[in-house]
Amino acid sequence: MSYNPAKIEKKWQKAWEKTGIYLAPDKVKGKKNFYHLVMLPYTSGDLHIGHWYNFAPADVYARFKRMQGFNVMSPIGFDAFGLPAENAAIKNRIHPKTWTYKNIKKMKKQLRLIGAVYDWSREIITSEPNYYKWTQWMFLQLYKKGLAYRAKVPANWCPSCKTVLANEQVVEGKCERCESEVFQKEIEQWLFKITESAEDLLENLEELDWPENTKTMQRNWIGKSLGWEVKFKAKGLNFSSEIPVFTTRTDTLFGATYLVLAPEHKFIADNLSFITNQRTLKKYIEESKKKTERERISEVKEKTGIEVRGIKAINPVNNREIPIFVADYVLMNYGTGAIMSVPAHDQRDYDFAKKYNLPIIKVVKPKNGSGVSDKAYEGEGVLMNSGRFIGMKSSEAKERIGEWLSQKGLDKKKVYYKLRDWTISRQRYWGAPIPMVFCQKCGWQPVKERDLPVLLPKIKDFRPTTDGKSPLAKSKKFLETFCPKCNGPAKRETDTMDTFVCSSWYYLRYTDSSNEKIFASKQKIKTWLPVNMYIGGSEHIVLHLLYSRFFTRALKDFGYLSFKEPFLTLRHQGIILGSDGQKMSKSKGNIIDPDIQVRKYGSDVIRMYLCFMGPYNQGGPWNIKGIGGVVRFLKRVSGQKSKIRSDESASSNSKENPAFKKLIHQTIKKVKEDIEGFRFNTAISSLMILINAIDKEKEISVINYKILLRLLSPFAPHLTEQLWQEIKPDKLKLKEFKPKDSIHNQPWPEYNPKLITKKQIYLIIQINGRVRDKIEVKVPLNRKIAEELAFSSQKVGKWIKGKKVKRVIFVPGKLINIVI
């Protein structure tokens, strides 16, 4: 009954590696390929128990698929470039590369402890030249097709990290990393035109087997809005122009009592000479530029603005003159940067109108005609004060008013998305250099493909500069080059790429990770992709998944891929919190080191405990309290060996207790279905039920014992391998161990559906929906017999005595309910 995980786990990890049993060949006769992928881990250094939670249950699934007869590829690698590496390196005064590779070494050691089916031969590291060569190549393809472009864009500028941040890296107006306040700054940057795919990225979500809320979040992020772009004439002394505004509420046009422009709106600068209050206006615009994101957000309730004097707008539906304002609650980078304001039916407009004493005209009557309030009514209803549209429903009026103006050439249907183009420039050292060269004569030129990779030079001073340029600009050797077009002197782009670029295509590289000619051969892509099962944290719902989908689409359009969705099925794991219920972090000192846990309990126990804790996508606080149950369970499993019936003839199996046999088959079914549904916790509990039953048996046949081991093997691969080898007649010689002998190359047990159909059940007898009796009966059972049985029950008699039976409900195979 001894169970010594330290000994057997190391032994089997070595044996598996030596025999390469988890290497996935591109083709295996008679087997279908299955690409099982966990999200590329970032090289942050120590793995904590949260990483295990990502990898260990995911490995259960991979092992299960293997046993089901698939040729499973489960690759692993490292997302090695990135800002955190630099920050940590600066802090510890070592080079980011040294820091990163030290971490990789440690993580590899830790990952091996899991005992997963990783195919290490396919390993990738995104900071290796043979990888980022292809990241750069991807950039060039996007550039060639006009999907990568350079533009001056207002960027989120972190004054402390001295770099531009993606919108997503700004949390509540603060830098995600260092929590400094983020400013808006206009900088020339490289962008990817992800907005061009917005519609397609949205539409295709339907078809994916992804968690529904993940899809919803992507949908919201893309943020499609259907509406109309309406032209408002602008008039002043000797002046006439037009201001287009975007609205989804054409039904409220009659209530538009002023226009509001974003401070950055070109209209102001273009027509400054016609404006009579130039100075105050300019001052306001300057001030709003200086505001940080955070300040703007904190003023959500307190709106500020200033009127543009000397120019009025004309409301196209009634030709009324209305004032124009500039206010920073209107954003330049959405819609047209100008809005029509309908204070009666938009809360923001209402707040603004109240503050500046502007007219509020109600044009939509609420359906249930609720009374007057000091709030805007934003719902739909019936139109009022709207000329010939009075009495029309909002939904209809939206179209009618839109069409009416359209006939007069005053508006057009328009779709806007919240999604913005992806700024990929980073003014940082530790990333893949952007393969572009600037020549005074020829302008920006792409590096020739044959000259890739543009190597990241090893420089000593990699710290960010205060002028906002990449540290690479300090390296003359790197900076000065020749123009790929005219061969004259030229300068390299010194910005590096956002790490999300690196991780947007890595799943392709695993199929062919050492290919020097192409990122992956067509043949290999065809055999493996798209990914069959993708597992990772929900923190990547918006960015990584969207970017990967964008890349896949682009590569398909360029003719390299034949599919546009990279991940057909997606599952998330939850987050493991510290025992204090807080997110694990070094500063809180609540990090659980898996190495210590493994040393104490063994990998199998930790794997199983993580699976058993609760639903996989839920996560929760790490709490060691219940781990003893798993330890006891595995001990009991190894203890069952002594019960194996020596006589192994066919008749021996038939000696088995039929109820027990039935349980075995039920368990096979349950474990299979639970693993398929990522319900690892209930799969384990059904195995525990089986063990409890085996305990009550005096003997167990080899056949059933083998079934037990195979059902358990995805969860506890080491122990089950050991026990599997021990039941062999000849004593195991490790040197002679061959992959085909391994339990992990055995087929998943099949259950016999006939054995698990229920012949007898407890018929539940309810009175008014409350259980009053249970009778063991044979099934199938018809209504008449059920009623007879129910009414002859003594307990029932007691309840219905002297009462009138109103109704009897019979649910075949389940219950009978007597209503009195």
Place this chain on the structure above:
RNA sequence: GCCCGGGUGGUGGAAUUGGUAUACACGAGGGACUUAAAAUCCCUUGGGUGAAAACCCUUGCGAGUUCGACUCUCGCCCCGGGCACCA
């Protein structure tokens, strides 16, 4: 503010289509073995009344639909995550 999740014993959690609420495990209590402890095994374990049989209450709170609700609907409270002036 908006959009997603979630709230079940002392604890982690189960209940697959509206049909036996609390599976499985932890912890706790009692017992066996032992000089003793650990380990192991057995019994009890949602709350209440009761000697027992039995009955009543119980899935965040309040209502509703239903023969029957953890499950569906409405309102409210709390917790977690995401978004945040997107016209």
